[in-house]
Every structure is written in C-alpha cells, then in structure tokens.
Amino acid sequence: MTRRNLFVAITLLTIVAVMLGACGQATPTKAPAQPTAAPAQPTAAPAQPTAAPTTPPEPIKIGWIAPKTGTNAILGEWDERGILLAFEAKNAAGGIHGRMLQLIQEDDEADPTKAVALAQKLITQDKVVAAFACTNSTTTLAVVPVFMEYKIPHLTSALNAAITQKGSKYVFRDCPAGPAYEKSIVDFMVGKGFKKFAIISDTSAYGKGEAEYQTNALKAHGLEPLAVEWYGIEDKDFTGQLTKILQTNPEVILFGGSEVASGLIAKQARQLGFTGQFAGGAAIGTTKFVEVAGDAAEGTYYSNPYISNDLNDLTRDFAARYKARWGDEPESHGAKAYDGATVLIMALEKAYPDITPERITEELHKICGVQGLQGTICYDENGEGLHEVGIGVVKDGKLTPVSVK
Amino acid sequence: MTKTVILVQTIVGGLGIGSIYALVALGYSMVYRSMGLVNFAHGSIYMIGTYFGVIFYKGMVAGLHLPYWAAFIVGILLTAILGVALERLFRPLANLDLMLMLLGTIGVGIMLDNLAIIIWGAEGFAVRSPLSSKPILVGGVALVPQMLLIIGVGTVLMVGLQTFLSRTKVGKAMRAAAQDREIASTMGIPVNFTNAVTFAIGSGLAAAAGILAAPIVYVNPAMSAAVGIKGFAAAILGGLGSIPGAIVGGLLFGVIEAISAGYISSAYTKGIAFIIMVLVLMIKPSGIVGETTVEKV
Numbered sequence: 001m002t003r004r005n006l007f008v009a010i011t012l013l014t015i016v017a018v019m020l021g022a023c024g025q026a027t028p029t030k031a032p033a034q035p036t037a038a039p040a041q042p043t044a045a046p047a048q049p050t051a052a053p054t055t056p057p058e059p060i061k062i063g064w065i066a067p068k069t070g071t072n073a074i075l076g077e078w079d080e081r082g083i084l085l086a087f088e089a090k091n092a093a094g095g096i097h098g099r100m101l102q103l104i105q106e107d108d109e110a111d112p113t114k115a116v117a118l119a120q121k122l123i124t125q126d127k128v129v130a131a132f133a134c135t136n137s138t139t140t141l142a143v144v145p146v147f148m149e150y151k152i153p154h155l156t157s158a159l160n161a162a163i164t165q166k167g168s169k170y171v172f173r174d175c176p177a178g179p180a181y182e183k184s185i186v187d188f189m190v191g192k193g194f195k196k197f198a199i200i201s202d203t204s205a206y207g208k209g210e211a212e213y214q215t216n217a218l219k220a221h222g223l224e225p226l227a228v229e230w231y232g233i234e235d236k237d238f239t240g241q242l243t244k245i246l247q248t249n250p251e252v253i254l255f256g257g258s259e260v261a262s263g264l265i266a267k268q269a270r271q272l273g274f275t276g277q278f279a280g281g282a283a284i285g286t287t288k289f290v291e292v293a294g295d296a297a298e299g300t301y302y303s304n305p306y307i308s309n310d311l312n313d314l315t316r317d318f319a320a321r322y323k324a325r326w327g328d329e330p331e332s333h334g335a336k337a338y339d340g341a342t343v344l345i346m347a348l349e350k351a352y353p354d355i356t357p358e359r360i361t362e363e364l365h366k367i368c369g370v371q372g373l374q375g376t377i378c379y380d381e382n383g384e385g386l387h388e389v390g391i392g393v394v395k396d397g398k399l400t401p402v403s404v405k
Numbered sequence: 406m407t408k409t410v411i412l413v414q415t416i417v418g419g420l421g422i423g424s425i426y427a428l429v430a431l432g433y434s435m436v437y438r439s440m441g442l443v444n445f446a447h448g449s450i451y452m453i454g455t456y457f458g459v460i461f462y463k464g465m466v467a468g469l470h471l472p473y474w475a476a477f478i479v480g481i482l483l484t485a486i487l488g489v490a491l492e493r494l495f496r497p498l499a500n501l502d503l504m505l506m507l508l509g510t511i512g513v514g515i516m517l518d519n520l521a522i523i524i525w526g527a528e529g530f531a532v533r534s535p536l537s538s539k540p541i542l543v544g545g546v547a548l549v550p551q552m553l554l555i556i557g558v559g560t561v562l563m564v565g566l567q568t569f570l571s572r573t574k575v576g577k578a579m580r581a582a583a584q585d586r587e588i589a590s591t592m593g594i595p596v597n598f599t600n601a602v603t604f605a606i607g608s609g610l611a612a613a614a615g616i617l618a619a620p621i622v623y624v625n626p627a628m629s630a631a632v633g634i635k636g637f638a639a640a641i642l643g644g645l646g647s648i649p650g651a652i653v654g655g656l657l658f659g660v661i662e663a664i665s666a667g668y669i670s671s672a673y674t675k676g677i678a679f680i681i682m683v684l685v686l687m688i689k690p691s692g693i694v695g696e697t698t699v700e701k702v
Binding site: 068069070073074077203229230231232234235236237238239240241243244247260263264267268270271272273291292294295296 | 411414415417418419421422522527528529530531533538539540542547549618621622623625626627630631659662663664665666667668670671672674675
C-alpha cells in the first residue's frame with residue numbers, strides 16, 4: 001500500500017513539475033519587503049573607524065494588512081507596490097537617519113475576522129509603530145477599534161465614509177472618502193444632462209457605502225435612482241439584476257461595486273442590449289475594470305483623484321519609477337498607497353529620534369499642504385486628507401482625463 | 406420589454422450558469438455513487454481544469470495559442486489525468502470514517518488552490534470569448550453566443566455521459582460497481598479501474614464547465630469556492646448520487662438564482678437559492694430525482 005501511495009505522490013509531483021516548467025514566465029513570487037539595494041550604513045563610517053561592533057540601527061517596523069489572495073488580491077498587490085516603491089527609495093537614500101523601513105506584510109484575504117487577528121499580531125508580537133491597514137472597507141472598519149485600543153496610527157486606502165467617523169484619532173485615509181468620488185461623478189453626469197440613473201452594487205461595506213453616496217448625490221439634484229440592485233462579491237452572472245434594471249430604461253448605470261464584478265456587469269449589460277452610459281467611482285478608473293469589460297468599457301466615465309500618469313512632473317516621475325520597478329503602468333491604487341507611504345515617511349522624519357506611535361500620530365495630524373500625486377494633502381482631525389476628485393473617461397481602452405481637480 | 410420577454414431572458418441567463426453548476430454537480434454525484442466519497446476538492450479541480458484549458462488558449466505555455474476548441478479538449482484531458490491521480494490518492498479514504506474522508510478531500514482542495522496561486526499568481530485574468538460578443542436577438546430575448554455554447558455543449562456532454570453509462574460495457578461496469586462493490590468484484594469487474602474512470606470523467610466534466618464559463622467569468626484561483634459550493638448544493642438538490650438529479654439540480658439552482666435576483670431581492674440571491682434547497686430536502690430528503698439511497702455497510 002505504501003509503495004503505491006509513493007507512486008501517486010511521485011505522479012502528482014511530476015504533474016506539478018511539468019506545470020511549473022511549462023509556465024516559466026508565470027507571476028514570480030513577490031519580492032520580500034526588504035530591498036537588496038539599500039546601503040547598510042550610509043552616514044556612519046568616517047566618524048568612528050574602529051569603533052566597537054557596528055550593529056546596524058534597528059529597522060523601523062511598519063505593518064501591512066491587505067488581501068494577497070482571493071478575488072481582492074489585486075488590491076493588495078497595487079497597495080504593496082506603491083508602498084514598496086516609496087520605502088525602497090527612502091531606504092536606498094539611507095532610511096530615516098540610518099534606520100531602515102521594514103514592511104511586515106500580512107494577508108487578510110479581505111476577511112474582517114482575519115484582519116482583526118492580524119492587526120493584533122502585528123501590534124502585540126511584531127510591535128509595529130505604524131501600519132497600512134487595510135485596503136477594503138469591511139476589513140478596515142473591523143480593525144479601526146483595534147488600532148484605537150493600542151493607540152497605533154494606521155493608514156487606509158478604503159473608501160467607506162464611516163471609517164473616519166468612529167472616533168479614532170489613529171486612522172488616516174490616503175485618498176478621498178467615498179462620498180467625494182460619488183458626488184463628483186454624479187454631479188458630472190447630471191451636468192451632462194442625464195436624468196435617469198440606475199445603481200448596481202455589491203453587498204460589502206464598500207459597495208453598500210458607494211451605492212448610498214450615489215443615491216445621496218442624486219437626491220441633491222432632486223433625482224431618485226430608477227433601480228438599485230445588489231449582488232454578492234463572488235457572483236458572476238448578473239442577468240437577473242440587469243434585466244430588472246433594463247426594464248426601467250435608465251440612461252446611465254452607476255457601478256458601486258469592485259472592478260472585476262463591474263467589468264463583468266458592463267459586458268453583460270451590453271449583451272443584454274443596454275446602449276446607455278456607464279459611470280462609477282474609484283473601482284472603475286482602473287486598468288482591471290477595462291481589461292475585464294473589454295470593448296464594453298469604452299466611453300465609461302469615472303471619478304478618480306489620480307486621473308493620469310501624465311498630469312505633472314510628480315506623476316510622470318512616479319509613473320516612470322513604478323514602471324521600472326514593477327513593469328506595469330501604475331493606476332490610482334498604487335498612487336494612493338505611494339501618497340500614504342510618503343506622508344508616513346514625512347511623519348517619521350519629523351518624529352525622529354522619538355519614533356513612537358504617539359509621536360507619529362501627532363506628526364501625521366500636523367501634515368498639511370503636502371503636494372501628493374492625488375493633490376494637496378491636509379489632514380483634518382478625523383484623518384481625512386484629500387477632499388476633491390477629478391473625472392476621466394475610458395477612450396480607446398485607455399484611462400483618459402476629462403477634468404482635473 | 407414585455408413581462409414574458411423578461412421572464413424568458415431571466416430563465417435563459419439562469420440556464421447558462423445552471424449548466425455550469427450541472428456539469429460540476431455531475432462530478433460530485435458520480436464520485437459519490439461509485440466510491441461513497443464526497444469529494445470536497447471538486448471545486449478546486451474545476452478551477453485547475455479551467456486553468457489547464459485557458460493557459461493554452463491564452464498562449465501562457467511557451468507562447469502556444471491553441472484555438473478555443475483545441476484548448477478545451479487539452480484542458481479536459483489534462484484534468485482527467487489529474488482526476489485519475491487524485492482517485493489513487495483518495496482510494497484509501499473511501500472506506501474510512503466520514504470525518505476523515507471530508508478532511509482529506511478538503512485538504513487536497515486547499516493544496517490545489519494554493520498550488521494554483523504559486524503557479525499562476527493570485528490575480529487572475531479575463532478571457533476573451535472565441536465567439537462574437539454580440540447577442541442574437543430572438544423575439545426581444547438577447548441570446549449571448551457564449552451562453553448558447555455553454556448550454557449546447559453542456560447538453561451534449563450530459564446526454565453523452567448518460568449514453569456512455571447505459572450503453573457501453575465500461576459504463577455498465579461502472580454502474581454495477583457503484584451498486585455493489587463486492588459483488589461487482591466477484592463478477593470480474595475491476596472496481597478500482599471503474600473508479601478511476603469515474604474520477605477521470607467527473608474531473609473532465611468540471612474542466613469542461615470551467616473552460617466553457619471562462620469567457621463569461623473572471624479566471625482566478627478563488628473561483629473554486631463559489632462554484633464548488635453551488636455545484637455541491639445542486640447535486641444535493643437533485644439527489645446526491647443521481648446522474649439525472651445532478652443535471653436537474655444544477656439547472657434548477659441556476660434558474661432559482663436568476664429568478665430570485667430578478668423578481669424577489671437581488672441582495673439575498675444566494676440565501677434564497679440555499680433556502681429553497683433546504684426546503685426541498687425537508688419535503689423530499691433524497692432530493693428531487695433522488696433514488697432511495699442504497700445504504701452501504
């Protein structure tokens with residue numbers, strides 16, 4: 001019996017080996033947080049040439065919680081890339097007065113239960129002084145009380161407005177909140193003369209929030225959505241919801257959900273004969289939405305604080321470095337994370353030599369007038385730093401700016 | 406759009422996704438009736454099968470761009486081979502305690518999921534349909550070519566399977582082995598062989614479902630969970646272990662989902678579909694087409 005089992009094991013391994021061999025160019029496992037380029041001791045050398053053992057100064061530990069697996073894995077990847085780009089540049093330039101930035105990464109699979117456990121692990125075991133947590137609204141809402149309890153500052157790139165309204169002074173958003181995105185796009189579409197809107201969104205905290213902000217923005221113009229339809233985040237067939245929406249003959253379908261599902265919906269809506277306009281907020285101005293929706297994405301309007309890689313010197317420099325490091329064109333999520341990492345680095349510099357969570361929080365709150373990729377960042381007492389959002393359109397399969405804030 | 410057109414449109418959408426559930430449900434039922442094993446790795450086999458086909462279609466293996474139909478066949482064959490290997494792995498579990506069996510298959514499922522992440526990355530990608538994305542309009546109902554392909558090929562596969570089981574010698578041997586292992590053995594039927602064939606066919610059908618669905622869904626390693634659970638629910642709804650039951654259960658599950666999204670509440674689609682499944686089981690525990698289960702001791 002055991003010999004036979006061995007045979008099976010070998011067969012399976014062979015299959016795996018063949019698969020691995022065949023797909024040589026498949027996505028390489030992500031590089032670990034620490035770059036190899038960073039010089040160990042940049043400024044110390046001349047002062048004490050033969051001084052006792054030169055232990056390199058302890059790295060500054062920063063936590064990171066985001067999905068690396070599952071449907072939302074792409075959010076984690078974008079976030080990670082933006083942060084690492086900023087961290088690696090800083091480390092290569094000598095870190096924070098010689099102390100390297102170390103990103104300790106955890107995968108929450110977009111699951112709030114896991115996110116809470118990981119937050120506790122990062123705080124109590126790894127003793128991080130600050131963190132990026134998280135990229136999804138559902139998970140961020142779950143960890144806010146944890147970081148508040150331990151008084152550790154954390155940056156989030158999630159959009160749900162409630163995140164900064166839970167009374168925590170330790171949470172900072174690295175982008176505008178959901179209502180700003182949805183108000184901008186709805187104002188823009190109404191301004192173009194559209195009056196009949198339908199909303200389709202998912203049942204996560206993010207999707208529910210966006211649909212609510214869209215409804216509120218419409219109400220401000222005296223309009224009611226003709227239909228508001230929902231789906232679960234793993235759903236793939238939207239015929240039922242779309243058929244119901246199409247019965248109301250909308251001019252515009254507003255997307256409230258994530259990039260992949262919204263892309264599939266755009267495709268299926270066109271196939272069901274919808275000829276009107278698509279529009280949406282943060283998730284829509286992404287290359288992933290365009291990839292999934294294919295031709296159906298053409299002409300879709302979206303609101304986004306990071307409207308183009310070719311906006312100014314700052315974005316052009318960022319885009320070039322991002323492309324050189326990761327081989328892809330950056331999009332808004334990477335830019336958000338990069339802005340977040342930039343303000344955190346500034347706060348760390350100011351807090352030095354007293355790198356403690358309290359000091360970092362204090363310095364983050366003082367950040368105002370910093371020019372980021374998404375505009376001028378100025379944190380208010382709730383941790384909101386950006387308030388305005390531009391508009392773009394998908395043209396020939398490319399994200400193209402229409403108006404910039 | 407008139408009321409009838411809307412209803413027909415909703416049902417067509419449900420039948421498309423339902424065909425996918427049916428093909429996946431067949432794999433659960435076939436393995437269960439022949440080995441008494443509930444294979445919880447089946448959702449992961451579906452996902453791996455999808456990749457096995459799609460990587461050739463998308464030119465991810467040595468830049469090889471096979472036509473869709475060829476990638477479809479290659480994917481099914483590779484997954485069938487994987488199925489044979491898994492049958493060998495699961496064979497010792499078939500006679501064990503239910504709990505061990507469950508854990509064993511779940512473990513293999515997790516392994517396959519993570520293997521896919523290691524090999525192809527967690528991100529996933531969209532797949533272009535080999536057919537036109539322009540729908541064919543029949544009396545106001547929009548029929549998407551890929552959906553029609555799914556329903557058409559799905560039907561052919563299901564009819565083919567039924568014919569294979571009832572007409573061919575191997576098929577009859579498989580049914581005999583499923584009914585009574587010991588007696589089938591004494592009659593000279595190589596039970597281990599028939600089990601391997603069962604596993605190969607079940608896995609191949611899951612791959613077929615995945616590759617057919619790929620252009621309308623998004624391919625990523627996480628796709629195993631949702632379809633795995635719904636396929637299992639469909640198999641139970643129709644009557645676990647019954648071949649026609651799996652087909653009826655799958656189609657019905659898809660249609661119920663679409664109708665509840667279109668007519669009742671789209672926010673609770675999944676819940677409603679599962680509630681109906683539970684209700685059916687309360688009224689008829691053996692499932693809709695359920696044959697009375699043969700207790701194996």
